Amino acid sequence: MTLVSGRRGLAAVVMTTVIALQPLRAGNLTLSVTGADGEPLRDAVAYVESSELSVRVDDDARPEGEVDQRNQQFLPHAQAIRRGTSVRFPNNDQVRHHVFSFSEAKTFELRLFADEAPRPIHFDTAGVVVLGCNIHDHMIGYLLIVDTPVFGNADDDGVIRLDGVPDDPEATLRVWHPELGEDDMGMTVDMNGDTRVAASMNVTDTPPPEPRGLRDRRRNLQDRFD
Structure with a gap:
């Protein structure tokens, strides 16, 4: 090797x-x-x-992924999914969340309420997606969208x-x-x-600092919706 x-x-x-x-x-x-x-x-x-x-974007061939909101955390904190996968973001907390991403690979906003089934988000571009919550600044998660069927967490x-x-x-x-x-x-x-x-x-599992620009963009969302 x-x-x-x-x-x-x-x-x-x-x-x-x-x-x-x-x-x-x-x-x-x-x-x-x-x-x-x-x-x-x-x-x-x-x-x-x-x-x-062989890599093809075929929605019917992709099992639906999931990123849970539990104890005000994204679970799992980081995971790989295959390009073309749709991901659910269930809220298993008793408080509201507002999940968003400004990443180049996927930009979206999703308001989540307890006991509500949100619409899944489709990820069709390979790359890193950083997840944040507009309500809870400490909540940060990561998705790595890969263009291959052989991957694991x-x-x-x-x-x-x-x-x-x-x-x-x-x-x-x-x-x-x-x-x-x-x-x-x-x-x-x-x-x-x-x-x-x-x-x-040469890294650790200690949560890294909030990605540059994420806090400012979070504030922009708050200005729009507050």
Whole structure:
């Protein structure tokens, strides 16, 4: 595997192959991601880019995603979804929320009330979407919209499992975390059956500062609706 730097090199990633089993046309990849403090990165996501992966935007082929509002948090805090997915934003708090995004990949506003089923939001452009709440400044979440069917989100142990990774010498495994912003880090994947990979990123799961410009835009919304 060959290390590929991020677009601006915001964080260093060190990856090593732990074990590879019998050759297969497509295999399963297990990625263990840790942060600068050596602790698992629960907010990390990973995806594979390859010319062998057929990508089509087909609404009927996408399961509906979900970002919950619970205890005045976006849950999950960060996740990857495939381009063309519609995402629900249920409000399971007993207070009102006003979810919005000014990200280039998707701009929207969605007023949420308790016990009300809001309309799903369709994400049809790849990129990073930063979520905010116009009522609760501390609420920030992230969606990474990917243009590939092979992607996964870290569990509580920082483990990401990817199924159907093609045996393609040009395939690239990319790892992303909210602290990287619009960047990601990656390496080419030399799949040889079921493969285990360890990755260390120079970031932590500590919530990053509010993205630049988000607070001003939040205030603009408040001026419009208050």
